[in-house]
Structure formats: C-alpha cells, structure tokens
Amino acid sequence: MTVYETSIFAPMKRFPKHMIWVAMFLLLAAVGCQDNASSGDPAKSVAPVGAEVEYTLEAYMSGYRGVGGEIEGKINPALKANAGDTVTLKLINKENMAHDIALDGQDVRTETAMKIDEVVEVTFVAKESTDYFCSLPGHRQAGMQGKFIVEGVAPQVAQNAPAVAGGAGSQLFPKTGTPLKPILPVSTDEISLGADTVPAPIGKRAPETVEFVINTSEEIAELEDGTTYEMWTFDGKVPGPMLRVREGDNVVIHLDNAPSSKMVHSIDFHAVTGPGGGAAVLQAPPGERRSMSFKAMKAGLYVYHCATPHIATHLARGMYGMILVEPEEGLPEVDREYYVMQGEYYTTERLGTEGHQIEDANRMLEEMPTYIVFNGRVGALTESRAMKAKVGETVRMYFGVGGPNKVSSMHVIGEIFDRVYKEADLISPPARNIQTTLVPAGGAVMVEFEVDYPGTYILVDHSLSRADKGAVAILEVEGEADDTIFKSLDGIKPVH
Numbered sequence: 206m207t208v209y210e211t212s213i214f215a216p217m218k219r220f221p222k223h224m225i226w227v228a229m230f231l232l233l234a235a236v237g238c239q240d241n242a243s244s245g246d247p248a249k250s251v252a253p254v255g256a257e258v259e260y261t262l263e264a265y266m267s268g269y270r271g272v273g274g275e276i277e278g279k280i281n282p283a284l285k286a287n288a289g290d291t292v293t294l295k296l297i298n299k300e301n302m303a304h305d306i307a308l309d310g311q312d313v314r315t316e317t318a319m320k321i322d323e324v325v326e327v328t329f330v331a332k333e334s335t336d337y338f339c340s341l342p343g344h345r346q347a348g349m350q351g352k353f354i355v356e357g358v359a360p361q362v363a364q365n366a367p368a369v370a371g372g373a374g375s376q377l378f379p380k381t382g383t384p385l386k387p388i389l390p391v392s393t394d395e396i397s398l399g400a401d402t403v404p405a406p407i408g409k410r411a412p413e414t415v416e417f418v419i420n421t422s423e424e425i426a427e428l429e430d431g432t433t434y435e436m437w438t439f440d441g442k443v444p445g446p447m448l449r450v451r452e453g454d455n456v457v458i459h460l461d462n463a464p465s466s467k468m469v470h471s472i473d474f475h476a477v478t479g480p481g482g483g484a485a486v487l488q489a490p491p492g493e494r495r496s497m498s499f500k501a502m503k504a505g506l507y508v509y510h511c512a513t514p515h516i517a518t519h520l521a522r523g524m525y526g527m528i529l530v531e532p533e534e535g536l537p538e539v540d541r542e543y544y545v546m547q548g549e550y551y552t553t554e555r556l557g558t559e560g561h562q563i564e565d566a567n568r569m570l571e572e573m574p575t576y577i578v579f580n581g582r583v584g585a586l587t588e589s590r591a592m593k594a595k596v597g598e599t600v601r602m603y604f605g606v607g608g609p610n611k612v613s614s615m616h617v618i619g620e621i622f623d624r625v626y627k628e629a630d631l632i633s634p635p636a637r638n639i640q641t642t643l644v645p646a647g648g649a650v651m652v653e654f655e656v657d658y659p660g661t662y663i664l665v666d667h668s669l670s671r672a673d674k675g676a677v678a679i680l681e682v683e684g685e686a687d688d689t690i691f692k693s694l695d696g697i698k699p700v701h
C-alpha cells in the first residue's frame with residue numbers, strides 16, 4: 206500500500222511568485238499562532254486528521270463501476286470524503302487490459318493493474334476536489350472518469366488556502382504544455398518501414414490458404430531527429446507490414462502481443478467481411494496470441510488497424526497498415542512498387558522540440574495533429590530512404606491513410622498520375638491524368654505513373670501546411686533529360 210502525503214509547499218509550485226509570497230505569509234502567520242513549535246516545521250507533511258474512507262471500483266474501459274455501499278452498481282460514481290480523511294481507492298480490473306486510478310492535478314495514482322481480476326490500491330489524505338480518472342492513454346476519453354468531492358476544510362488545507370484557491374481544479378483532460386523530458390533511449394533504431402517493402406506480386410495461381418504472424422509491440426522511437434515518442438506498432442514498424450494475397454484466398458492471421466506491452470492490441474482488417482473486421486476475435490492481451498481466418502472475398506487495397514479502445518489513440522501511436530487483395534487475374538506489371546501510409550501524431554509540444562514527446566489527448570480530440578508524416582516519422586522517405594526510379598519506368602504507389610483523423614490530398618509535385626484507382630477500386634477502369642487524389646482516413650488509393658524526366662519529385666498531402674508538420678516524401682528519378690519535355694529558357698539547371 207502506498208501512502209502519499211503531499212508536502213504543503215507542493216501546490217505552490219504552480220503559482221506566480223507573488224502568490225507564493227502571499228501563501229508564505231499566511232503560512233508563517235498560522236505557524237506563529239501555534240503553541241507546538243515542532244508542528245511549525247514547513248518541510249514536514251502534516252499528519253492526517255479525520256476518518257478512514259475506502260472506495261472500491263471495478264475498472265472497465267467504458268467507465269468505473271462502484272462496488273458496495275452507496276456507490277454499488279453506479280458508473281463513475283461521485284466519491285466523497287471530508288478534507289483530512291485518509292482515503293483508500295481500491296481498483297479491481299475487470300478486463301484484460303491495463304487500468305489504474307489517478308487524481309487529476311494531485312500526486313496520487315495506483316499502480317497499473319495489468320490483467321483481469323488484478324487488484325491495486327492507493328491511500329492518501331483528502332485535500333481538495335478533483336476528478337479521478339484512468340491515466341492510461343485514451344482511457345479517460347473512453348469514459349474512465351468521475352468526480353472526487355472533498356467537503357470541508359482541514360487545518361492543513363486552510364494553511365494552503367491561497368494556493369489551493371487558484372490550484373488545479375477539475376479539468377476534462379490532463380494539462381498540456383508539460384516540459385519535455387530528455388530524449389529517451391530508443392528501443393528500435395528506426396521506426397519507419399521502408400517504402401520498398403512491398404511483397405512480390407502473387408502472379409497466376411488458384412486460391413489457397415496463406416498464413417501471417419503479426420506481432421504488436423510498444424516502442425520508444427525517434428519521431429524526428431532528437432525527439433522520441435512512444436509508438437505502438439505492428440511488427441515494430443510504422444506502418445505495419447504490407448500483406449499481399451489473392452482474391453478467394455483463405456487468410457490465417459495470428460496476432461502476438463508482446464509480453465512487454467502495457468496495452469491490449471487487435472486488428473480490424475477492412476478486407477474482412479465479419480464482426481469488427483476481425484477485431485471482435487483478435488483482442489490480444491500482453492503476452493498472448495489471438496488467431497482468426499477469413500476469406501479474402503473482394504479484390505482491393507485495404508487498410509488494417511488496431512481496434513482496441515480508445516481506438517483513435519492506438520492509431521495515433523502508429524497502429525495501421527494495408528493488405529492488398531489482388532484480383533483473380535493479378536495486377537498489371539510495373540517497374541517499381543512503393544508502400545506509403547500517412548498518419549498523425551498528437552503531442553504536447555510542437556514539431557522540432559527536442560526531447561521526449563508526450564501525447565496530447567486534447568489535441569487529438571480537437572483533431573489538431575502536431576505531426577503529419579509518411580511511414581511513421583519525419584523524413585522517413587527522404588535522403589537514403591527516398592523512393593527511386595529511372596526515366597521511362599512505371600511507378601505504382603500503394604498509398605493509404607492511417608489517420609486517425611485527416612484525409613489526404615495526395616499529390617506528387619511535378620508529376621501527373623497516369624492512372625488512379627480511386628479509393629483503391631481495382632476492378633473499375635482507372636481515372637486518367639489526375640493531379641491530386643483524395644484519400645479518406647481509413648482508406649487507400651493505387652496510383653501509377655511513368656516518370657519521364659529526371660529530378661527530385663516530392664510526394665505531399667496538398668493541404669500544404671502539413672508539409673511543415675512532416676508530410677514530405679521524395680522520389681528520386683535518374684536518367685537522360687529530354688528537353689522537349691522540360692527545360693529552362695534562362696539556362697537554369699533544375700535542382701535535383
């Protein structure tokens with residue numbers, strides 16, 4: 206059992222200097238009135254007064270459920286105590302995913318209960334009203350939040366009155382703007398999956414059974430140079446691996462969630478016809494495997510993603526990929542195939558801030574990403590990892606949007622898409638000569654174009670402020686320049 210006794214000076218850290226002096230003055234005045242000199246030592250915590258109060262809550266993603274007494278059966282019940290009471294909050298985890306209880310703005314939190322029926326608790330002295338909530342990413346938004354109501358004023362609280370009056374009150378979501386911790390050691394050298402990791406074409410064959418093992422893990426990785434973030438991944442990369450099957454195949458999926466994971470993970474395949482796209486049977490707790498099979502009934506290029514609540518949070522950590530279901534006759538042969546996915550990160554600090562970034566749940570709910578990137582990080586598909594082609598070759602891009610929230614106006618600067626298989630419809634004739642194609646969140650497109658002139662071509666989301674948030678990828682084209690196609694009339698050489 207952990208007992209937290211907050212130093213009476215701690216709340217003052219949040220206040221302007223003049224407020225601290227006001228608080229100091231009142232505190233010293235109060236101390237001066239007391240007979241017992243030892244209680245005037247401001248470095249020591251004040252002993253609790255009042256009753257002992259205990260609440261038991263069951264933890265579900267949809268909300269806490271009260272156990273016993275007045276709170277029995279109530280969802281996210283208001284928990285009451287008098288100032289100075291010694292309060293114990295006991296949590297019984299009722300799901301195979303991690304949960305806890307924390308008090309907003311106060312240094313009170315249980316350990317994390319990792320599995321079903323695990324019990325954790327925390328004991329502390331009631332100080333001021335606030336919200337209790339689950340501090341695991343996304344759980345508060347999913348509904349794990351209630352009121353902790355403190356009535357009356359205990360002596361030690363009275364001493365802190367000026368500080369408490371302006372203190373952290375009840376907030377819908379945690380504060381933002383937390384100073385960055387130093388960059389953390391990375392658990393993976395490179396989070397980005399290369400654009401050239403496209404499986405070989407299926408070719409002509411009859412439908413068969415194909416089997417995939419996909420691992421989920423939680424990694425600390427570089428989001429950009431000098432900035433780390435906790436990514437949640439399929440096979441340790443963002444995006445997850447591209448899977449390639451044939452229409453009519455029986456697809457067997459084994460999802461292995463790493464023992465080191467804190468979260469349950471799962472997959473919803475947009476290629477699946479069935480409950481949750483598979484997510485209804487693929488919720489894998491840490492250290493466990495879930496398996497399923499499905500028939501790839503419809504040809505197309507489909508997004509898959511984690512579908513464990515809070516789902517947007519799992520996507521905003523990088524949990525998406527694509528599966529290509531080739532039509533019976535296969536796809537036309539091309540010279541180059543690339544796999545690119547657009548996704549968002551929501552962090553407390555702006556792009557370019559060095560250190561370890563923390564998720565900003567408010568920004569996610571407001572759909573204001575800090576980063577919008579291709580293949581998992583800023584600069585993933587640039588320099589040595591740029592896509593490549595030679596003049597005269599045909600390039601095909603499998604492009605999808607993991608989101609979770611933003612659609613993409615996919616565009617390659619200086620190119621025209623010869624064929625656009627809109628919304629990844631691989632059956633209908635493609636649209637021709639398209640400059641920019643719209644790709645929905647949780648959707649995809651297949652584009653093909655011949656490269657006719659050498660140079661550096663930039664893949665962007667033509668909502669171009671997003672280039673400043675990281676959405677830039679490079680296609681380097683080598684070969685002979687044909688000046689009937691393109692030339693400067695001032696003798697300027699194009700920047701390659």
Ligand SMILES: [Cu+2]
Nearest residue numbers: 470471511519
């Ligand atoms: Cu997940």
